[in-house]
Amino acid sequence: MSIKIANISKSYKKVNALKNISFEVKSGELFGLIGPDGAGKTTLFRILTTLLIANEGVASVAGFDVITDYKSIRKNVGYMPGKFSLYQDLTVEENLDFFATIFGTTIEENYDLIKDIYIQIEPFKNRRAGKLSGGMKQKLALCCALIHKPKVLFLDEPTTGVDPVSRKEFWEMLKRLQQKGITILVSTPYMDEAALCDRIALIQGGKILEIDTPAAIVKHYLKPIYNVSANNMYQLVNSLKAYEYNHSVYPFGEFVHYTDRRSDFNPAELKVYLESKKLSNITIEKTVATIEDTFMELAK
């Protein structure tokens, strides 16, 4: 086990940021912590990176206790905080060089590990970090977090504020790092990124809702989900919410995801009801649950 978390609770003045959190991350796993802002993701990261002390519970990273052995953890983990924490007034190369130096290593020594990421930003190595685009900052921050060849990598919302192309490239990089044997714990508010992890924990309001592989989590959703669409979205949502048998009604892009309370639900019946509400162009099709559906069902 690379990361062990047992019964961790943490509260600030008034807020219970984390409530009795327990899970484990296997060595070499790409583990995702999925939840909205304020769910407690950053607090958990800070406890695991020895920046905060939990009120209750124990945790260990790479076999070291986060409190008693914090110095060993600091030597063995890479951490990329929420906002890409770089020195804006230093160049790309100076940033990397600085982080290499404070970890007692050099860029050359671990160049293999960062090579395929660094070559993408190398053309800009003399540019100040403050002048980089979001995607390039993200890559540089990742290089800085990797430069000392950590055993465990903590990435706190690495894809927030980054465009889809950079996001995709970033996840491809993580997959390659994972193949090199690095354990990765990554947090994100984007449900669509969950599918890219080996296992995920859904977190909201300081509580873990579910932990499993993305495929298994989706299977936990037992009710059949229907994609409903009609000519007027606003009236469609209102009508479905007013339908006496509805279990859940959530807008989902161009559709509404609808589940019914009855086990013998007949879509034709719903169509008749919607028509009675003066809606037209009605389509009702069965669809598969997504991580987001599961999340909402669990958080309900």
Add this chain to the structure above:
Amino acid sequence: MNTNKVIQVKELTKVFGDFTAVNAITFDVEKGEIFGFLGANGAGKTTAMKMLIGISNPTSGKATVAGFDVFTNAEDIKKNIGYMSQKFALYDDLTVKENITFFGGIYGLSRKRIKEKAAILIKELGLENVANKLVGSLPLGWKQKLSFSVSLIHDPKIVFLDEPTGGVDPITRRQFWELIYKASHQGITVFVTTHYMDEAEYCDRVSIMVNGKIEALDTPKKLKEQFKVDTMNDVFLKLARG
């Protein structure tokens, strides 16, 4: 002029020095439409939006917003639009009521009207119990919903939303979209700029900007068909990667 087209943009261009941030974009937005204005960071969407809300002068081209010309009637535009960004929403150190009163005030609503509006708004959002609490103490999702409602306080014709739902939990986000649907149903045009592609899925039509140009403009459904992919995210990836 077609009165149903509340935003009309023709060959709108903005040049900074030798850099063309917005390169002759052309599009229309209809009354009550939810229009997604997408693009990566630096694609020019913020520059384009600044021209539309009357705080930046275009280099060339034509644009009218809510019937007013962006060159000559920028001040009238400001009176007729609402604006909400994720970064600046409400004052954390004022209460819910104080925020509503303040924003009502800067749009010149009468005291009586503000009172009516505040009562309706608080009731609709279910904020009765926290009306006198500081906004800073509310959950993020509530703040965003309140912020959106406040941006509509002066009954604007168009509301501009800048990455409105980033980071919010999935349920609150849907409640937020329900508010947008409602506004759209009431005839308010909603202009959403974002680089989160899942927000794009909710729009009636979307345009995608790449390097200062609009490279695609259609309903999400048709764009997905056109590019033979399942999500707007993939549409974007195909476009941006060429």
Add this chain to the structure above:
Amino acid sequence: MKRFIGFIKKEFYHIFRDRRSLFILFGMPIAQILLFGFAITNEINNVDIAILDHSKDATTKEIINKMASSKYFSIHQFIEKESDIEAVFKKGKVKAVLNFEKGFSENLIKENYANIQVITDATDPNTANTISNYVNAILQNYLKEQNKSSVQVYQIVPQTHMVYNPELKSVYMFVPGVMTIILMLVSAMMTSISITREKELGTMEILLVSPLKPIQVIVGKVFPYIFLSIINAIVIIVLSIFIFKMPVQGSLFLLGMESVLFIITALALGILISTISATQQTAMMISLMGLMLPVILLSGFIFPITSMPLPLQIISNIIPAKWFIIIIKGIMLKGVGLQYVWKETLILLGMAVFFIGLSVKKYKIRLE
């Protein structure tokens, strides 16, 4: 050691790439010293006065001539009646009016006694005071000259002798004060800002989650500023010696060492401030309000400590700047050695040790 050097290198990059901090570091000391040296002064020069002479005789003319020929005063106008006095003051240019009584010479000869009324504009009390002192001095001088010829009995003439700053040059008083302010500002404010900036950026989190020891981070942060502050101290001393001809009577080496001690105290205060503030803005506010104001108001730099109310006098003891000013005034003006300022030095040293200890203790190895 390599880590440490890498850290310091980074700090210098920060300093030399930020124009604002460069200006505070080097522009400010020079600007302040010139400003205090030239513009702000306790001396008076060419003050405009008005004369109301009711007798217009030989003696009054002679006295008026004396006034006019001194570099301190220039006669702005003559007025004819008492009622004009107020009008003259209201115009604002004239700072003092000399009112000679009627029959001035006669009285002086016959009664051995004559009256001059000196009316000064006391909206600025310090200047008013100085003006009336200068007028008195000129009158005393005049009398002394007169008395040489005639025989005068029983007169006590105090022979005042100002030592260490015989010409009462205000720059002598300001240089130590300005040096203190600048060293405090550069050391404490800049350090606290540079540490809190890392907190704001989030880079502090990474530094904490690295094998760097807290002491390495602290020393790495303050080292560049020790270096720069010393350069600053040298610049100030050189400027004051060559531009204001201020003497340094005592040992330059001792002056240097005392300055380093004060710099270290200030840096420790800076670190302390950074541990209690989360943003650069807070750090700056605390530095300005908590350090600069006391240095200016309570250190004896501008307002003499002995004339303060007792509570303030007691408070002034905990201000490191007070002791530093006493020390450098002693060294620069009186030329004293360590045997005379060892007590103050010891107090300063104690403070330095205390603040360093406190800041190391308060420096968190975690975020809270």
